[in-house]
Amino acid sequence: MLQAPVRFELIKRCSQTEARRGRLFTPHGVIETPVFMPVGTQATVKTMAPWELEELGAGIILSNTYHLHLRPGEDVVARAGGLHGFMQWKGAVLTDSGGFQVFSLASLRKITDEGVRFRSHIDGSPRFFSPETVMAIENALGADIIMQLDECPPYGATRSYLETSLQRTLAWAKRCKAAHARPEDQALFGIVQGGEHLDLRRRAVEELAELDLPGYAIGGLSVGEPKPLMYEILGHVAPLMPRDKPRYLMGVGSPDDLLEGVERGVDMFDCVLPTRIARNGTVFTSAGKVVMKHAKYREDFGPIDPACSCRVCRTFSRAYIRHLLKADEILGVRLTTYHNVHFLLNLMREIRKSIEEDRFLAFKREFYDRYGYTSE
Ligand SMILES: CNc1nc2cc3c(=O)[nH]c(N)nc3c(CCN)c2[nH]1
Numbered sequence: 001m002l003q004a005p006v007r008f009e010l011i012k013r014c015s016q017t018e019a020r021r022g023r024l025f026t027p028h029g030v031i032e033t034p035v036f037m038p039v040g041t042q043a044t045v046k047t048m049a050p051w052e053l054e055e056l057g058a059g060i061i062l063s064n065t066y067h068l069h070l071r072p073g074e075d076v077v078a079r080a081g082g083l084h085g086f087m088q089w090k091g092a093v094l095t096d097s098g099g100f101q102v103f104s105l106a107s108l109r110k111i112t113d114e115g116v117r118f119r120s121h122i123d124g125s126p127r128f129f130s131p132e133t134v135m136a137i138e139n140a141l142g143a144d145i146i147m148q149l150d151e152c153p154p155y156g157a158t159r160s161y162l163e164t165s166l167q168r169t170l171a172w173a174k175r176c177k178a179a180h181a182r183p184e185d186q187a188l189f190g191i192v193q194g195g196e197h198l199d200l201r202r203r204a205v206e207e208l209a210e211l212d213l214p215g216y217a218i219g220g221l222s223v224g225e226p227k228p229l230m231y232e233i234l235g236h237v238a239p240l241m242p243r244d245k246p247r248y249l250m251g252v253g254s255p256d257d258l259l260e261g262v263e264r265g266v267d268m269f270d271c272v273l274p275t276r277i278a279r280n281g282t283v284f285t286s287a288g289k290v291v292m293k294h295a296k297y298r299e300d301f302g303p304i305d306p307a308c309s310c311r312v313c314r315t316f317s318r319a320y321i322r323h324l325l326k327a328d329e330i331l332g333v334r335l336t337t338y339h340n341v342h343f344l345l346n347l348m349r350e351i352r353k354s355i356e357e358d359r360f361l362a363f364k365r366e367f368y369d370r371y372g373y374t375s376e
């Protein structure tokens with residue numbers, strides 16, 4: 001059996017919840033879990049240089065197969081030394097497989113058991129993703145963790161649609177495993193689908209577990225469903241997943257989602273939220289979100305967050321950052337992004353520490369009291 005490229009080690013379990021503290025050994029470093037993964041869709045976490053991500057302690061970032069296949073093309077990235085060489089990023093990388101992006105970005109999509117036909121959102125050129133073509137792209141991009149091609153059904157899909165879609169995604173998982181050319185240095189993760197039907201989710205977990213993959217994701221969530229429903233599904237599905245393998249909740253999330261996900265046994269998260277809201281001037285703070293362009297910060301010479309230790313909060317005032325944002329100065333969104341990424345990475349550090357000291361629930365309550373439990 002090939003030495004798995006990614007190995008997961010459970011360090012400590014919370015005595016009151018499903019929360020767990022782990023360690024993910026990858027070819028590009030050890031990732032402490034639970035972990036938040038900043039999203040770098042087009043081989044860059046928008047506005048941030050790799051050394052800034054490094055100084056913030058980011059261990060792993062995401063990139064997207066769909067986008068990089070369309071531009072610049074996986075052949076260019078491969079010749080640059082894969083994503084790590086192209087981006088000059090020393091940490092780990094995870095690539096999503098493109099299924100989700102095809103449905104959120106491409107046009108004229110047609111999905112069959114064979115794969116999904118679509119037209120590029122950039123130039124309208126006809127494209128085709130199948131488990132085999134996606135594995136070839138992800139093998140060329142060279143990420144440490146690669147996702148199977150899956151279908152993320154829309155929220156509210158009928159049960160019969162969900163059943164058909166799940167069968168397809170499970171068949172695609174097997175085809176991805178068979179087509180994966182670099183299992184010795186790229187870990188293929190399966191994706192659990194099934195909507196809000198726990199019997200379908202259970203079937204997905206059982207069939208994927210038989211493939212003995214190095215890790216598993218929970219897909220099909222954070223697609224518009226009410227948060228309580230997401231949390232309920234999570235509460236049932238995460239504990240069903242192999243205990244000794246990492247559990248990755250795709251596309252999540254805001255501070256409260258991270259806490260609720262950790263409580264239910266999730267180890268890995270990714271979300272565009274911190275970088276996306278930063279670009280329109282909204283920042284996370286320990287007392288809740290702050291809209292920096294608001295007039296009330298015009299002469300506020302304090303930091304974004306007095307409780308934040310990041311370099312932005314130690315250097316600049318809200319008044320200055322508000323001015324930059326109002327004046328459309330690029331430094332403005334760089335500073336809000338830097339702070340927001342620090343905020344989530346720091347939250348995960350505090351969560352990991354609270355699990356180590358077996359006081360996760362107390363930490364969560366303290367965080368909500370200051371943050372004000374609000375939906376994101
Ligand atoms: C923002 N909400 C969200 N839900 C997702 C579900 C899937 C999902 O079910 N499958 C895949 N492959 N990706 C997903 C993503 C993209 C994660 N970067 C999701 N994002």
Ligand SMILES: [Zn+2]
Pocket residue numbers: 304305308309310311312313314339342
């Ligand atoms: Zn800060």
